[in-house]
Amino acid sequence: MSELATFGQELYFEESMKAIETLSGAQDGERLSAAIAELLPHPSNATRLRVASKISQRFFRPPDAFLAMVRTARDEASKRDLLYWRTARTDGIIASLAAQVFYPYFVLCELPQGYDDSTFRLANTSTLFSVDRIISRDFAITYAREMWGFDSVRTVILALRIMRQAGLLESVLLEVMGRHVLGYYPKPHPMSVEVFAYCLYEEFFDESPTVALDRIYNADCVKCFLLLPYQVDSILKELQERGLVTTVAYPGGRHIRLNAEDMEQLVILLSGNVER
Numbered sequence: 626m627s628e629l630a631t632f633g634q635e636l637y638f639e640e641s642m643k644a645i646e647t648l649s650g651a652q653d654g655e656r657l658s659a660a661i662a663e664l665l666p667h668p669s670n671a672t673r674l675r676v677a678s679k680i681s682q683r684f685f686r687p688p689d690a691f692l693a694m695v696r697t698a699r700d701e702a703s704k705r706d707l708l709y710w711r712t713a714r715t716d717g718i719i720a721s722l723a724a725q726v727f728y729p730y731f732v733l734c735e736l737p738q739g740y741d742d743s744t745f746r747l748a749n750t751s752t753l754f755s756v757d758r759i760i761s762r763d764f765a766i767t768y769a770r771e772m773w774g775f776d777s778v779r780t781v782i783l784a785l786r787i788m789r790q791a792g793l794l795e796s797v798l799l800e801v802m803g804r805h806v807l808g809y810y811p812k813p814h815p816m817s818v819e820v821f822a823y824c825l826y827e828e829f830f831d832e833s834p835t836v837a838l839d840r841i842y843n844a845d846c847v848k849c850f851l852l853l854p855y856q857v858d859s860i861l862k863e864l865q866e867r868g869l870v871t872t873v874a875y876p877g878g879r880h881i882r883l884n885a886e887d888m889e890q891l892v893i894l895l896s897g898n899v900e901r
Contacts, residue, residue, distance in 0.1 A: 629769075631777040632716050634679040636790040640665055641680050641708055642768075645695050648685070657681050683715045684708065692824050692890035697858040697896045702792070706820045706850070709791035713849045718775065719784045724848040725796070726760055726768055731811050733849055738770060750801045757799065759808030785809060793851060816850050819895045821860050822869055824849075826891050830883055838872075869894065 642662045661677035662670070684691065691711060698704045713719040729735045736745050749764040751755050765785060769775040788794045788809075795812040798805055824846035829836045841847065847857055861881065864870045869891070873881040885891035 629718050629775050630716070631717075631744075631771055631780045632679065632783065633779070634676055635783060636708065636712060636787045638675060638678060638705055638790065640676065641684060641843045642695075642704060644677075644680050645684060645692055647660075657685055657726060661685075688888055690892050691823075691827070691891045693889070696842055697892060698820070701819050702815075703820050705791055707818060707823065708825050709793070710820075710846065710849060712787060712791075714845065716784070716787075718769065719782055719787055720845055720849055721763060721773065722769070722781070722784055723788065723793070723851065724845065725772070726765060727788075727809075727811070728848040728851055730760060731758075732853055737768060737772075739810070750799075750806055751804065752802045756801055756806075757808070757810075759797065759799065759806075759810050762809070763838050765809075792847075811851050812884060814850065816852065816856075816860075818860050818863050818867075820848065821852075822864055822895060823891065825870075826885065826888060828864050830885075830888065834883045835873060836883070837877070838881055839880055845851070 643664050647664060648657065648660055649875060650679050658674060658677045658681045660681050662673040665676055665862075667676065673806045674728070675781050680742055691707070695704055695707050698707060713723065726737050729737055736742065740748065745764075746752060746755070748767050749761050750761070762782065766778050769781050775781070785794065786795075789796055792812055794809045797810065799806050799808055800806075800898040825841070825844070828844055828846050829840075841861070842854060842867050843855060852860075854890060860874075865872060871884055873880045885894060
């Protein structure tokens, strides 16, 4: 996961897809950004170049297996998931919010680290009274500042917006004790087996082709998509049936072996099947 840093761009799904479908990614950085900028609809040249630079940073970096995977995906939801995944790992504040705020609260039913019931409610809704289960925008901003020393309110708001644009979160405006609170909660989000396979391989393959099952349960690709443990088990079972992974028993516990030779072979094996 990258260091936490500020950024000023949203997901830009349509613009990013146009760039991925049009360009090979074989150009160098400045030439690539200029080529992407020519495809963008923004009236300001400075804006086009700024957005193009972020698209290049997020998606156009070697190896090219990612671009091939996105092009192979046959439905928009899978393409969006892949772009969200790479965006969250490039702009680490997104993955951090997912892993340390939303995943504990909504999947594990635990309070984010560093908070007890009373301090969480005060930070989340400015009241000790119980309200609907949400994570407020104010809490995300406060958490980033107090736990990570991250003070860019605009970046945190953009990170939440990207999670919403990716279909992971929905937002609601609540009135709590006479004040309006913008809250976020998980949106039902079926994830394709093929997209999970790609994310799993991208996260772990270079480190080791054999990964402890406990590490997979706690992986970025699980937390970024707010997956429940039984969803992970179901996906791993299907991947094993397809021969993409194998369960291996070691003295220290169960491990998952990633069977593809490399990312390029994985994409070939998945090609034509990336759909809901």
